[in-house]
Amino acid sequence: MSVEIVERAPEIKDPILILAVPGAGLVGIIAADHLIKAAKLEEIGKIDSPLFPPVIGVRDGVAMNTVKIYGGKGLYVVKAEVPLPVDPLLKLTVAVLDWVARKRPRLAMVIGGIPEEDRIKLDKPKVMAVFSSEEAKSLAQGMGAELMSEGYLSGYAAFFLREAGRRGVPAVAIMVQSFAAYPDPGAAAEVLRAVEPVLGFDVDISQLEAESETIRLKLKELMAKTVETARESPAPMYIG
């Protein structure tokens, strides 16, 4: 079974790709939502597969896809609005990387949270980055993330970096200390601050910070569903 990508807008040249899927603290989703709003990105495509869970979005009585592509300002944001079990998530990642590789992207990013036991005590969670290659690292000069100097990375971020590398796509996994099971707009704000220099335009974080409590309440059920999916499909879900 395949993953189908439908793009309804002219291609963006030398794009940056951001992939956001529900995971720890919903950091990727919150950051992507804010970026889409702040940069006024348009919905330009959709991704679907029979492998995805039988869930649709509904707006004004009409069914909508749950994996969407937004574009504008030299940027593609691919956002999954529902948590995906491991197998569909990996197939989505491969399909997105195949799709973006043909566009010769400047950089592909995955944004996610790393559950931190003492997150409650951290005013400013640490943002960390791992690049797919030296070339990718040099492309992201000025990014406000600490480099993971040495060690091993496993799970979804590792899969993303390896698959991007195999396709010659310069890539980076941006990870931030976050709550595991509570939506974490504070961590998402730190990620956006870190990646802003690479995006090439200003991202106003103030609105994200002002709406932090509303976001936490709004995403409560998606967070609960994400934790449930991770429990049912135990695997590298600690990034997203």
Next chain:
Amino acid sequence: MGWFYREVRWGYYTVRDVEEPLHEVKVTKEGVVITVDLPGVRKEDLMISASEDAILVEAVSHVGGAKVRYRKLIRTPVPIDPDRTVARLTNGILQIIAPPKEVGFRRVKVE
């Protein structure tokens, strides 16, 4: 056919009459550690009651112009000492530490 008709509403912002907050329960060497996500709640709007096997959290807040009421009864996995239970609220995250109930032996009189 259970899954076919399952209601799917997560992702939508509909404030219900009483919200059930997200929470986590862990057993550590300090006792039962419970965290509860209470966006918008201040200390004065929060009431916590403890018994030997449960904690009741009730709160009211205003989020995005809407009044939100939270209520959650959390059963503890081991008996706790309600008198030594402490709580702290930081940026709308409530942390409750409930030490385990001390179980002592008493001499039983033989008649």
